[in-house]
Amino acid sequence: MRVFILCLMTTLPYFAFSGVAQAGTCEIKYTRTACPGKEAISYKKCKGKQNCSKFKEAASAAECGDMAVKSCRNKRLTVTKSKVINALFDGQQIKASNGSDDFCTVYEKANEEFNKCDG
Numbered sequence: 001m002r003v004f005i006l007c008l009m010t011t012l013p014y015f016a017f018s019g020v021a022q023a024g025t026c027e028i029k030y031t032r033t034a035c036p037g038k039e040a041i042s043y044k045k046c047k048g049k050q051n052c053s054k055f056k057e058a059a060s061a062a063e064c065g066d067m068a069v070k071s072c073r074n075k076r077l078t079v080t081k082s083k084v085i086n087a088l089f090d091g092q093q094i095k096a097s098n099g100s101d102d103f104c105t106v107y108e109k110a111n112e113e114f115n116k117c118d119g
Helices: 002-017 039-046 061-070
Strands: 024-034 051-058 080-089 092-094
Touching: 024 039, 024 061, 039 051, 051 061, 061 080, 061 092
Parallel strands: none
Antiparallel strands: 024 051, 024 080, 080 092
16 A cells, blocks of 8 residues: 555656647737828837737747737828738747738738728
């Protein structure tokens, strides 16, 4: 019985933590193109700069890619003309489903939400 308990105590940590998924770092890089005269408002989300990165946790490169596509969303149609979104998962560049570095090339609403500066 003692041998069984000793074996159980030495192997339990391996079984207890074997199913725990390791989250990785997803870096989403934003590059905005502002509508003419709207640079200050459009770039506000990047502290006044045209480019910036935001870091999030992701379980996989695919999840990071999904977050990157969602980051293409543009609610301010007459402020931000378009976006280019690139992503890195754990420091490695990842690509959209069409092989492009720009995830907005696969964003379903790009035609509806980009290049609408004139209203």
